[in-house]
Amino acid sequence: MTSFMKRINNEQDLNNLREEIKKRLQGKAITIAVCNGTGCQAYGCDKVTRAFIDEITKQELDLEIKPTGCHGFCQSGPITVIQPEGIFYQRIKPEDVGEIVSETIVKNRIIERLLYEDPMTHEKIIHEKEVPFYRKQMRLIFGNNGFINPRSIEDYIAIGGYSGVSKVLKEMEPEEVIEEIKDSGLRGRGGAGFLTGVKWEICHKAEGTPKYLICNCDEGDPGAYMDRSLLEGNPHSVIEGMLIGAYAIGAQKGFIYVRHEYPLAVKNASYAISQAREYGLLGENILGSSFSFDLEITRGAGAFVSGEETALMASIEGRKGEPWPRPPYPAQKGLWGRPTNINNVETWANVPFIINRGAKYYSAIGTDGSKGTKIFSLVGKINNTGLVEVPMGITLRELVYEIGGGIPKGKAFKAIQTGGPSGGCIPKELLDLPVDYESLTKAGSMMGSGGMIVMDEDTCMVDLAHYFLNFTQGESCGKCVPCRIGTRHILAILEKIKRGGGESGDIPKLERLSETVKKASLCGLGQTAPNPVLTTLRYFRHEYEAHIKEKKCPALACKDLISYFIIPEKCVGCMLCLKNCPAGAVSGELKKLHIIDDHICIRCGVCLEVCPDKVNAVVKVSPKKQATYQATKAPSH
Amino acid sequence: MENLNSILAKYGWGKMALIPILQDLQEEYGWLSEELLDEVAQRLRVSSSEIFSMVTFYKSFRLKPVGKYLITVCLGTACHVRGAPDVLDEIKRRSGIKDGETTKDNLFTLETVNCVGACALGPIVIVNDEYHGLMSKVKVEKLIDQLYEKNQ
Numbered sequence: 001m002t003s004f005m006k007r008i009n010n011e012q013d014l015n016n017l018r019e020e021i022k023k024r025l026q027g028k029a030i031t032i033a034v035c036n037g038t039g040c041q042a043y044g045c046d047k048v049t050r051a052f053i054d055e056i057t058k059q060e061l062d063l064e065i066k067p068t069g070c071h072g073f074c075q076s077g078p079i080t081v082i083q084p085e086g087i088f089y090q091r092i093k094p095e096d097v098g099e100i101v102s103e104t105i106v107k108n109r110i111i112e113r114l115l116y117e118d119p120m121t122h123e124k125i126i127h128e129k130e131v132p133f134y135r136k137q138m139r140l141i142f143g144n145n146g147f148i149n150p151r152s153i154e155d156y157i158a159i160g161g162y163s164g165v166s167k168v169l170k171e172m173e174p175e176e177v178i179e180e181i182k183d184s185g186l187r188g189r190g191g192a193g194f195l196t197g198v199k200w201e202i203c204h205k206a207e208g209t210p211k212y213l214i215c216n217c218d219e220g221d222p223g224a225y226m227d228r229s230l231l232e233g234n235p236h237s238v239i240e241g242m243l244i245g246a247y248a249i250g251a252q253k254g255f256i257y258v259r260h261e262y263p264l265a266v267k268n269a270s271y272a273i274s275q276a277r278e279y280g281l282l283g284e285n286i287l288g289s290s291f292s293f294d295l296e297i298t299r300g301a302g303a304f305v306s307g308e309e310t311a312l313m314a315s316i317e318g319r320k321g322e323p324w325p326r327p328p329y330p331a332q333k334g335l336w337g338r339p340t341n342i343n344n345v346e347t348w349a350n351v352p353f354i355i356n357r358g359a360k361y362y363s364a365i366g367t368d369g370s371k372g373t374k375i376f377s378l379v380g381k382i383n384n385t386g387l388v389e390v391p392m393g394i395t396l397r398e399l400v401y402e403i404g405g406g407i408p409k410g411k412a413f414k415a416i417q418t419g420g421p422s423g424g425c426i427p428k429e430l431l432d433l434p435v436d437y438e439s440l441t442k443a444g445s446m447m448g449s450g451g452m453i454v455m456d457e458d459t460c461m462v463d464l465a466h467y468f469l470n471f472t473q474g475e476s477c478g479k480c481v482p483c484r485i486g487t488r489h490i491l492a493i494l495e496k497i498k499r500g501g502g503e504s505g506d507i508p509k510l511e512r513l514s515e516t517v518k519k520a521s522l523c524g525l526g527q528t529a530p531n532p533v534l535t536t537l538r539y540f541r542h543e544y545e546a547h548i549k550e551k552k553c554p555a556l557a558c559k560d561l562i563s564y565f566i567i568p569e570k571c572v573g574c575m576l577c578l579k580n581c582p583a584g585a586v587s588g589e590l591k592k593l594h595i596i597d598d599h600i601c602i603r604c605g606v607c608l609e610v611c612p613d614k615v616n617a618v619v620k621v622s623p624k625k626q627a628t629y630q631a632t633k634a635p636s637h
Numbered sequence: 638m639e640n641l642n643s644i645l646a647k648y649g650w651g652k653m654a655l656i657p658i659l660q661d662l663q664e665e666y667g668w669l670s671e672e673l674l675d676e677v678a679q680r681l682r683v684s685s686s687e688i689f690s691m692v693t694f695y696k697s698f699r700l701k702p703v704g705k706y707l708i709t710v711c712l713g714t715a716c717h718v719r720g721a722p723d724v725l726d727e728i729k730r731r732s733g734i735k736d737g738e739t740t741k742d743n744l745f746t747l748e749t750v751n752c753v754g755a756c757a758l759g760p761i762v763i764v765n766d767e768y769h770g771l772m773s774k775v776k777v778e779k780l781i782d783q784l785y786e787k788n789q
Binding site for chain 2: 038039041042043074075077220221222223224225228229260261262298299300301302303304315317318319320321322377379380381385386417420451453455459464467468471477580582604605606609610
């Protein structure tokens with residue numbers, strides 16, 4: 001690919017360049033887009049990409065192999081889409097590549113076995129957009145990932161990139177840009193949902209120079225990876241969003257703060273910044289105007305609390321990432337005491353779209369209070385794991401069943417957890433809840449950055465609350481007492497309940513403690529840490545009561561409250577469990593009934609895992625007492 | 638200590654760049670020894686206690702050397718509901734070490750992380766840079782056995 005290292009000095013230059021690139025790309029009739037997001041890399045997509053390049057070189061074909069960012073459908077990785085037709089091949093191995101090129105590219109034949117099969121209808125689906133996972137989505141922001149190589153600024157320019165910043169520099173006053181963003185109704189995608197335009201306005205009006213911008217990519221919520229995939233897959237859209245914001249606010253310098261676990265995002269964003277500088281889209285006198293702005297990457301060092309805005313700024317300044325009390329807000333006194341505006345990756349990526357399509361178009365999407373689309377990571381006990389972009393207001397049921405394809409292995413849906421460690425669990429009774437900021441908050445949870453973890457009947461809600469508290473307690477920076485000590489006590493009570501030591505006063509104690517920690521903590525981490533406890537108590541109180549009163553874990557998950565048991569009628573005496581038991585707890589002989597000694601059993605569950613599906617003799621039972629009773633009865637059989 | 642000088646120079650000997658300096662040093666040496674940190678403190682003219690508070694606050698800094706195989710277990714929520722705690726228990730049992738520890742023969746170091754964002758493959762175990770998806774207790778056994786075999 002030829003590269004035009006030439007500076008773009010005005011709108012005309014940009015348009016000419018776009019036409020030139022388009023003409024060049026049209027010369028290649030077929031593009032093979034190979035997903036190279038972190039998810040697909042875990043499946044080994046780099047080998048697939050290399051195999052494609054080798055194959056077309058061997059066959060001397062003139063087509064483009066495009067390593068792209070994440071396409072979203074991680075369940076089916078590695079993914080390849082053949083454009084312009086949009087043929088969707090999934091779970092590709094390097095061995096399949098030769099056949100794809102010889103059959104599909106050269107002879108225009110579809111390879112059935114690589115197609116996606118609808119699990120409901122068993123119909124094979126050829127085109128990407130007809131796959132049920134994609135059909136109900138509205139991929140305004142995330143969809144471009146599939147069409148561009150994140151390492152190519154030209155790809156981004158070809159799809160209309162940088163026309164938003166060109167438009168504001170030529171036609172709009174900073175105040176008009178702020179009005180446009182306000183009118184669009186865009187709210188912060190990082191969690192709290194503050195109106196972006198209003199945030200910009202406060203910083204725009206604040207006194208003091210220089211002013212700073214920050215892009216928060218310290219995506220710490222476990223199970224959420226949409227910000228990473230956007231920054232990895234379409235870094236220029238984030239840069240362009242920041243450029244527009246910088247012009248509106250009057251900022252000269254920006255930082256993209258990236259979590260240290262995201263090396264590919266750091267690489268792609270750094271590369272994009274240097275490309276944008278070469279083209280004169282970052283630096284002095286951008287597009288020939290008097291506006292100058294530059295960007296820098298800061299790598300996080302592994303502290304969840306650093307995602308909190310004041311802590312994040314401390315970290316950029318080279319200190320420990322501990323929060324400080326607000327006010328003063330960052331818009332007044334932020335980085336090095338100067339006015340600073342912080343938005344998260346997805347918020348920034350929405351900005352060019354709003355400027356290009358207009359606030360009116362954008363605000364027609366979504367609900368009254370929540371406009372536009374939102375990207376969620378749909379993960380956990382769900383058939384179609386992946387990143388989905390949907391209009392605000394879609395119901396949880398549509399997300400879980402129509403896009404997510406329901407729960408694996410025919411299990412029952414139990415709850416969906418949104419908002420990360422600050423959020424809560426929503427039960428199946430609320431599956432028709434529209435997904436927007438207000439509805440989720442009313443249900444006791446929150447939008448958060450967009451993690452949606454689906455849970456089935458096997459998930460214990462006490463264990464889940466314990467999981468999140470263990471997380472927040474570990475991540476508490478220790479600066480304020482309510483968070484440092486309060487979370488520790490909540491965790492200790494949950495631990496006790498999980499182990500079967502729960503007492504009758506524990507639930508009210510949990511509630512009192514939770515309210516105190518919420519009210520008295522310094523920053524968002526502590527203020528929201530008790531939410532997983534409070535929502536599980538609200539919707540799944542009976543599970544807590546079962547643990548406390550009956551010493552029973554209804555989901556059969558808490559190890560101290562369960563026993564493994566071999567159903568005598570089903571055991572065929574194959575000796576698999578006996579051979580694999582690491583504790584020597586199983587006794588029996590070939591073709592005779594096996595028995596687990598509950599006192600020796602360490603509850604690792606290997607016996608259940610190795611017992612053949614056809615036999616299915618090993619079960620978990622709770623409470624323990626019952627199991628020992630049955631086990632002692634069993635030998636007479 | 639030649640590398641130390643060039644890394645410090647890259648950031649203009651600035652105290653403000655302490656985090657990226659320490660990150661680069663860790664990339665260079667694999668871990669941060671007490672002597673190295675003292676040296677950094679002296680050259681940047683900051684107190685050792687300040688540097689130690691920094692490296693113990695942020696989780697990505699290692700204060701001990703890593704074994705030949707770094708086993709990373711993802712404990713993200715999606716991995717958790719899919720059985721990551723059992724997988725972790727099994728690794729602990731097979732290797733005889735806890736989270737954050739290294740085996741005496743320096744073969745394994747075990748660590749846990751909050752999410753690697755490859756949730757479709759959960760539960761995930763990463764050995765050095767290699768991903769092992771959809772892990773189960775039986776698969777852990779095979780994985781550890783393979784690693785032992787390779788090193789006999």
